[in-house]
Amino acid sequence: MTINISPVRDFLWESYAVRADREFLCSVQDLSHEEKRDRFIDHALDNLMLVRLKRDPGFAQYVLERVQESPAVLERVRQTILLIFGETAEIAYSDPDLPGPKGLVEVMERAVENGGNPLEEVMQFSQDPSTVSSYTSDRIRRERESKLRYLQAWLEVAEGKIENDLEILAIRRQMSDQGSGLYYGPGMGVDDTLFPAAGFTADIFYAAHRFVVQNLRFKGRFSASGDPQLPDMSLMECVGLNLPFQATLERALFGRSVVDPHPDIEAARELWKFEADSATIAAYEWFLSLSRDEKVRVLNGNYPFSIGEQYLSDLTQCSPEAHLHHLKMTQLFYAGFYEHAAKVGEYLFSREKKGEEKYVLADGIATAYREYEDYRSALKWYEIALKLTKKLEPGMRQHKEFVERKNCAEMRHHVSGSDWFRREVARIAADAGRFPAEFRSSIEYNLAEACRRTGEYALEYEHLNGYVELVSPEDPHLTVALARLGLLTRTMDEPDFRTVRGIDLEERKEKYKRRLKTAALSYQYADALRWIDRTLEIYPIPVLYSEKSTLCRHFDRSAEAIDLLQKAAELSREGSYTKVFSWISLALLKARESGDVDGDVTEAIRRALRSTPAEDKAGPDNGYIGIIQPIIYETVGWGDPELLARFWEVFEGEFISLGLPGDPARFIGEAYLQNSLSEEARVWLQRAAGRAGAGPERAAVSSMVAASYLADGDPREACEWYARAAEDDPASALAYAGMAQCHAALMEYERARADLKRASELDPGNADYQRMEEEVAGLAAHVITLPRINSEEVRSVFRTGDWLLYSVFTGPERASYDIGPVVVQYGKGVEKMLYEEVLHPVRERIRQDARFCPAPGSGVEGRFWNGLKEEKIQPLPFTLKAVLGNAEKSLSLGQWANLVSDIKKTDCNPVTRAFRDLMEERGYSEGVIGRIGGLCRTLSLERNGAAHISFYSRDEVMEKRGEMVGVINEVIGILSNARDLQGSGEK
Numbered sequence: 001m002t003i004n005i006s007p008v009r010d011f012l013w014e015s016y017a018v019r020a021d022r023e024f025l026c027s028v029q030d031l032s033h034e035e036k037r038d039r040f041i042d043h044a045l046d047n048l049m050l051v052r053l054k055r056d057p058g059f060a061q062y063v064l065e066r067v068q069e070s071p072a073v074l075e076r077v078r079q080t081i082l083l084i085f086g087e088t089a090e091i092a093y094s095d096p097d098l099p100g101p102k103g104l105v106e107v108m109e110r111a112v113e114n115g116g117n118p119l120e121e122v123m124q125f126s127q128d129p130s131t132v133s134s135y136t137s138d139r140i141r142r143e144r145e146s147k148l149r150y151l152q153a154w155l156e157v158a159e160g161k162i163e164n165d166l167e168i169l170a171i172r173r174q175m176s177d178q179g180s181g182l183y184y185g186p187g188m189g190v191d192d193t194l195f196p197a198a199g200f201t202a203d204i205f206y207a208a209h210r211f212v213v214q215n216l217r218f219k220g221r222f223s224a225s226g227d228p229q230l231p232d233m234s235l236m237e238c239v240g241l242n243l244p245f246q247a248t249l250e251r252a253l254f255g256r257s258v259v260d261p262h263p264d265i266e267a268a269r270e271l272w273k274f275e276a277d278s279a280t281i282a283a284y285e286w287f288l289s290l291s292r293d294e295k296v297r298v299l300n301g302n303y304p305f306s307i308g309e310q311y312l313s314d315l316t317q318c319s320p321e322a323h324l325h326h327l328k329m330t331q332l333f334y335a336g337f338y339e340h341a342a343k344v345g346e347y348l349f350s351r352e353k354k355g356e357e358k359y360v361l362a363d364g365i366a367t368a369y370r371e372y373e374d375y376r377s378a379l380k381w382y383e384i385a386l387k388l389t390k391k392l393e394p395g396m397r398q399h400k401e402f403v404e405r406k407n408c409a410e411m412r413h414h415v416s417g418s419d420w421f422r423r424e425v426a427r428i429a430a431d432a433g434r435f436p437a438e439f440r441s442s443i444e445y446n447l448a449e450a451c452r453r454t455g456e457y458a459l460e461y462e463h464l465n466g467y468v469e470l471v472s473p474e475d476p477h478l479t480v481a482l483a484r485l486g487l488l489t490r491t492m493d494e495p496d497f498r499t500v501r502g503i504d505l506e507e508r509k510e511k512y513k514r515r516l517k518t519a520a521l522s523y524q525y526a527d528a529l530r531w532i533d534r535t536l537e538i539y540p541i542p543v544l545y546s547e548k549s550t551l552c553r554h555f556d557r558s559a560e561a562i563d564l565l566q567k568a569a570e571l572s573r574e575g576s577y578t579k580v581f582s583w584i585s586l587a588l589l590k591a592r593e594s595g596d597v598d599g600d601v602t603e604a605i606r607r608a609l610r611s612t613p614a615e616d617k618a619g620p621d622n623g624y625i626g627i628i629q630p631i632i633y634e635t636v637g638w639g640d641p642e643l644l645a646r647f648w649e650v651f652e653g654e655f656i657s658l659g660l661p662g663d664p665a666r667f668i669g670e671a672y673l674q675n676s677l678s679e680e681a682r683v684w685l686q687r688a689a690g691r692a693g694a695g696p697e698r699a700a701v702s703s704m705v706a707a708s709y710l711a712d713g714d715p716r717e718a719c720e721w722y723a724r725a726a727e728d729d730p731a732s733a734l735a736y737a738g739m740a741q742c743h744a745a746l747m748e749y750e751r752a753r754a755d756l757k758r759a760s761e762l763d764p765g766n767a768d769y770q771r772m773e774e775e776v777a778g779l780a781a782h783v784i785t786l787p788r789i790n791s792e793e794v795r796s797v798f799r800t801g802d803w804l805l806y807s808v809f810t811g812p813e814r815a816s817y818d819i820g821p822v823v824v825q826y827g828k829g830v831e832k833m834l835y836e837e838v839l840h841p842v843r844e845r846i847r848q849d850a851r852f853c854p855a856p857g858s859g860v861e862g863r864f865w866n867g868l869k870e871e872k873i874q875p876l877p878f879t880l881k882a883v884l885g886n887a888e889k890s891l892s893l894g895q896w897a898n899l900v901s902d903i904k905k906t907d908c909n910p911v912t913r914a915f916r917d918l919m920e921e922r923g924y925s926e927g928v929i930g931r932i933g934g935l936c937r938t939l940s941l942e943r944n945g946a947a948h949i950s951f952y953s954r955d956e957v958m959e960k961r962g963e964m965v966g967v968i969n970e971v972i973g974i975l976s977n978a979r980d981l982q983g984s985g986e987k
Contacts (some may be wrong), residue, residue: 005253007088008081009270010098011150012277014174015084018154018350021170022286029166033713037207044208044293048216049287052282056523057235058303063283064241075287078245079283085253101272103237103331105136109269123656129514129905174702203713209676212795214636217300217696234335235522235825238328238344240311243278250274302554303524312347329364336518338372342381355391359400362388366407373534379411402432402443404558410450418456425451425459431467441470445477452484452504458495460486460865509539525554542572546582553589564591569604575613577626583608588634588647597646606654624655625664636677663688666701669708678708692805699729707736715745733763737772741745744776747785750931780969781962788976794833798968801825805961819957823943826964828895830939830971834932835890837975839883842918846884852911859886864911874909877902884911893940897933900926939967 007015024043028036054057067073100106111121125131155171158164174694242259250257250271258268258275287295329348332341343366352358366381386404389397405428413421425447427789432443444467451460464485471478491499513536519527533549545568549561569582587604591597613624631651635644648668655664669684685705692698706721719742725735736759743752753776785803786795805822847853852860859865860876867875879902882889891899902928906912919929942964 002171003089004092004094005085005089005090006094007150007154008085009254009274010095011088011147012084012274013280014147014178015088015154016277016281016284017714018167018170018174019080019084019087021173022167024167025166033204033452037204037713040204041208041211042292042295045214045288045299046284048299049295050280052285052325053283054236055240056303056305057432058305058523059301060236060239060283061241061305061308062303063286063298065241067282067286068241068244070286070289072281073286074244077243077278077285080251080276080281080285081249084152088154088224091154091157093150095146095149097142098146099139099334100269101512102143103233106139106724108114108327119632138759139910142551144178148175151178159381183501184398188391203711206676206678206711207220210678211673213677215296215300215635233781234331235305235337238307238311238332238340239279241279242275243282246275246278249278255753258451264673266303284350291793293743294824302525303523305340305522305524307343307347326360326364326904329361329368333364336515337522337524337527338368339374342368342372342377355388355395359385359388359391363404363407365410370407370411373530375411375414379408381603382407382411398435399439399442402428402873403446406446406450407445410454413454413456414811418454419610421454422456422459425456429463437470438472440474441467441475444470446483448481448484455501455504457488457500461485461492464488467937497610505538506885507537511730513537525551529555542568542576542582543578545571546585548576549585551583553645554985558589558593562586565589567914569607574611576611577914579625580608580627583611585634588631591643591647591907592634592638595640595643597643597650597826601647602650602654605952606658607656609654609660624664624667624670625661625674628668629674632677665691667700670704673704673708673711673886682708696729696732699732699735702728703732703734706742710738710741710745715742718742719746729895731762733766733769736762737769740772740776744772744779746974747779747787747969748976749776749780749969751779780967782958784965785969785970785972788972789833790979791833794829794836797825797829797832809898819960822961823964825938827943827969830968831890831893832935833975834890834896834971838919838922838924838932839891840888841922843888844914845918846911846914849914852914858976860884860911864909867909874906874912876909876911877906880912880915890984893943896936898941899933900930903929923981928974928978932971935967935971935974939964939971942967 018406024039028039031039053063067077069645070639100109107121107125124137151171151174154167155175158167158171161167203327247257247259248896251260254271254274257273258271262871263873290298309824329341329344342365344367345361349358349361349365352361362381362385366378366385368376369375369381372378382404385406386401386708389401390730392400405424409421409424409428411961412424412628429447430444435443444463448460448463448467451457451463464481467481468478468485471481487500487503488497491497494500512758515527516531516535519525519531529551532551536544536548536910545564549568550562551565552558552561563584566584569579569586572579572582583604586602587608590604591601594601606628609624612627631647637645638644652664652668665684666688669688671679672678672681672684682705685701685708689698689701689705692701702725704722706718706725709718709721711717719739722738722742725732726739729735736755740755740759743749743755748975749871753773756773756776760773761764763769784798786798789795791796801822804825805819847860848856852864854861861873863873865876865881867873879899882891882895902918903912907916916926924932942960
């Protein structure tokens with residue numbers, strides 16, 4: 001066998017994900033519904049860990065450090081990777097268009113291929129956010145397409161194996177995830193009617209969501225789950241913790257390692273993804289080893305990021321010719337991670353020996369601190385850079401000395417004020433006067449830029465004029481300088497350059513907003529606080545105070561958060577959501593801190609309710625839900641039921657006392673339900689239902705109560721509440737659609753179809769109802785509704801039929817398929833089910849009736865059995881003799897088709913009449929028996945046809961099975977309905 005290393009090298013994570021999903025699906029196959037629900041909660045937490053691992057460098061660093069501390073996890077990861085290699089080595093697939101290393105490395109490679117300068121290309125790339133964004137989107141697309149091609153190749157191999165349904169399902173789930181770019185968290189992305197979905201039902205989803213809502217702090221962290229919401233990955237690339245066995249494993253599998261003493265570039269290019277995927281697998285395996293409480297604790301933690309010593313050490317070992325250390329510093333700088341860029345530079349500076357290189361690093365460090373607005377640190381490093389200009393070549397030394405003098409002067413403006421800055425700028429300009437025009441023009445432009453950044457616009461105007469007088473027309477800065485000079489000239493007469501200052505402040509505001517977003521997406525909350533403070537200095541608006549309060553709570557600074565919310569609430573516009581949110585958040589935070597709902601808390605609740613926009617106060621989508629949602633998110637973590645009850649009591653009381661429209665109990669219940677907190681929702685909704693008058697209002701509340709039961713996995717109780725809703729409001733399409741959902745969950749497909757038909761009649765333009773009808777029809781044609789069958793023995797017969805089908809269906813493609821044994825088994829199941837459910841109880845009643853069977857065990861008296869002309873008694877027909885004879889026999893499918901006519905023909909026989917009456921008593925009128933007979937005839941014809949012909953594709957096999965399953969389910973539905981009617985009659 002040829003061993004293929006491409007899958008494990010290029011698609012290790014995708015292969016691992018399939019393997020992990022397959023094991024998970026296998027593990028839940030034989031669990032009870034409650035056990036499955038429990039397992040899916042853990043599965044949700046595991047997937048949410050992956051979401052954060054891909055976005056939060058501090059979290060990734062923390063997790064990988066824990067991995068290093070666990071020999072058991074490391075050994076399991078090593079063995080798992082080797083097992084994946086063994087499982088995937090037979091897949092004859094290699095991607096000719098495989099994307100190589102991402103980010104700056106790929107940019108450099110492209111530049112070399114196109115004959116460009118890789119360093120210049122990287123600089124231009126890093127400085128243009130739109131270019132970075134476009135590249136990221138294109139890169140995501142290429143990676144996704146490559147992974148889908150590999151998974152398709154694996155799927156084709158998997159479909160050729162026997163008993164491989166769960167692996168096929170796992171591969172298809174991965175294809176669905178990759179195709180959408182989503183991380184499903186508690187969900188699974190597969191809709192496959194052929195194979196079981198591991199018991200993943202709606203109530204399991206609600207249970208997983210409920211657990212997340214109740215236990216994870218700052219749940220918004222995990223809401224952006226798709227690739228398009230990924231932050232800049234520059235910090236993630238700095239995590240850089242290699243596994244201890246990485247080099248040994250790489251040499252064993254691929255013959256070389258990235259960490260070899262003299263690695264070639266091609267090795268790094270080929271193995272980059274293997275290394276990244278290995279680290280992800282290790283993190284995931286470590287997380288799997290935790291208890292649920294430990295997982296919650298880890299996910300709720302804050303993990304400030306600092307670039308590790310090992311990563312910095314590895315960076316200094318890079319080939320000097322590649323300039324990768326400078327590139328990493330540049331990348332972090334232009335990504336907006338200025339402090340980290342400075343720290344990288346400081347580490348590299350401490351180990352650098354060459355004077356020219358030390359100057360470049362010092363200047364870069366200082367500029368990073370300048371953008372970080374740590375002006376004292378920036379001044380320190382600009383002064384170091386100024387001293388290091390002496391190490392530069394003479395042709396560069398003088399110009400750089402002037403530039404660094406200018407930089408030092410600019411930083412002193414922030415540290416010491418403007419007077420010293422102005423004097424130093426004048427000295428620099430005077431000292432430059434002895435140099436040629438080209439030299440002087442560059443200095444004048446640099447001075448103008450320093451004046452612009454410090455707000456010295458009169459000086460900026462002066463030095464821009466000096467620059468324009470001296471500059472060459474080909475100078476790249478000339479166009480920008482002329483535009484800026486024109487703006488200053490037009491606004492010269494304004495006091496304090498009001499227009500120019502306003503434009504610059506707007507630019508700074510937008511810059512701070514970008515930096516805030518970058519920091520928040522990367523979980524760098526200390527940086528986020530820094531940039532929101534800078535924004536507030538120039539743009540103090542209420543929403544920013546509210547956002548800052550949230551950031552303060554990440555650091556448990558509750559008192560500051562309360563003050564900020566108070567300010568946001570007081571400053572925000574009446575009727576704005578910021579005002580509403582700030583007042584209610586203030587009430588919550590004060591209540592939690594004090595442990596009481598005092599007068600201040602009550603007043604904040606009252607103000608929040610009063611502030612809700614008038615146009616939002618009526619109707620089912622009223623704005624009060626927007627007030628209640630923050631309450632639910634906050635209070636689920638209180639752990640103080642008495643405080644929570646008191647808060648809701650005051651909220652409800654204030655709502656009523658203000659005379660606001662609607663029932664607060666309904667709104668509270670609805671909000672709880674939206675967050676999958678079904679038990680809490682039901683308490684409030686049932687209270688609201690008791691207050692509501694009959695009609696559409698109570699119907700709407702009853703439907704929500706029903707939805708809460710459905711979320712808890714109780715479709716029978718839910719169906720009763722939907723029925724109440726339909727009774728209160730017969731025009732409610734929602735109530736009928738809800739009943740259809742319940743019937744579908746109970747596998748009562750014929751009832752679901754009837755309800756959906758009614759819902760569509762009431763709301764004919766609703767595409768969702770049409771889609772639901774199609775889904776129910778598909779289920780009825782593919783899933784035998786075994787839960788509606790009372791007899792385990794009968795269920796076993798049908799399961800055997802399914803097993804025979806899948807044993808035929810799996811394995812390699814064949815020229816033809818014989819499903820005769822399958823359809824024969826299905827026919828036996830129907831015959832046995834009809835006998836046990838319908839015929840056997842009637843048989844026992846007649847055989848125990850002394851009028852027809854004088855002695856126990858003697859059978860039907862001869863005159864009834866064979867007929868008696870003298871008494872005008874007709875002989876029993878063959879069908880009834882088969883049912884009532886001494887030997888128990890079920891009717892064949894074909895005999896069922898004749899049963900109604902046989903009863904009618906022998907109506908003069910008292911036994912026949914008794915049989916007919918007992919059948920009707922049990923819910924089987926002649927019409928119902930006729931329907932069963934017609935279905936049995938259809939199934940008999942299907943069975944006879946399928947047993948004697950071959951099918952030439954798997955699609956034909958499934959189509960034929962679908963036809964039979966549809967008939968079987970219709971028979972089951974008739975029996976179930978008759979059973980329900982009989983039960984209601986007995987009541």
